[in-house]
Amino acid sequence: MTHIDGDGVNYETRLGDTTQTHRLPSKTVIWAAGVAGSALGKSLAAGAGAMLDRAGRVIVRPDLSLTGYPEITVIGDLASAMSYPADPAKGKPTPVPGVSPGAKQMGRAAAANLLRRLKGDATQPFRYIDYGNLATVGRKAAVVDLTVPYVGALRFSGFLAWLFWLFAHIWFLIGFRNRLIVMLDWGWAYWTYERSARVVAEPPSAPPAMGPPH
């Protein structure tokens, strides 16, 4: 794809040495590209022989360290990590999803393992606890799909779910100042339809890489 604007996209096809440009008219363009690991993964592969997965994420050991380098820990989106069941006899390891609860839990697990290493104790495998999912669907609706300890599955959608999503996201931010700023920022964006964060890019040369900001 070489160009996106308000009326469609341009894309190219190549057959041998011949390149053809096509136009696909559309008022709605949905981007669904994946996310690649940071370039730091390549440095770890080159410098420490780390194995990378297809997305460029670093494949880590059960305790989130690098094979051959127990002093190096990779966490968050850059780690291709598995979650180990509390009772290995009852289940097998599952991939940790690339979401912020995964990154936060890995942070805590890495700190706990660091303390264990300082005391000369064995490190523990990482275990991801999946509390469920929250997703917004437009401006006034969301979907809540949670597993609440001792209660079980909690599933609902609509405006109440949207309020739940809003407060949950603000609640999990660190510090009162951050919560207040994000609440004001979101309030402004909601009522004015304006986003405070904008990506400022160089004016594109022909053909433009992107359409004008909306």
Ligand SMILES: Cc1cc2nc3c(=O)[nH]c(=O)nc-3n(C[C@H](O)[C@H](O)[C@H](O)COP(=O)(O)OP(=O)(O)OC[C@H]3O[C@@H](n4cnc5c(N)ncnc54)[C@H](O)[C@@H]3O)c2cc1C
């Ligand atoms: C569009 C989008 C929507 C998402 N929505 C959700 C959602 O609704 N819920 C959810 O749970 N998760 C969501 N995620 C995923 C979530 O953002 C990530 O899982 C989470 O941010 C991972 O945290 P992290 O600290 O590992 O990485 P990041 O938050 O990406 O932080 C990594 C930091 O390291 C910096 N960095 C990179 N390379 C270097 C280097 N060489 N030197 C120094 N610094 C470096 C980066 O600039 C960045 O600041 C979304 C992700 C995307 C892209």
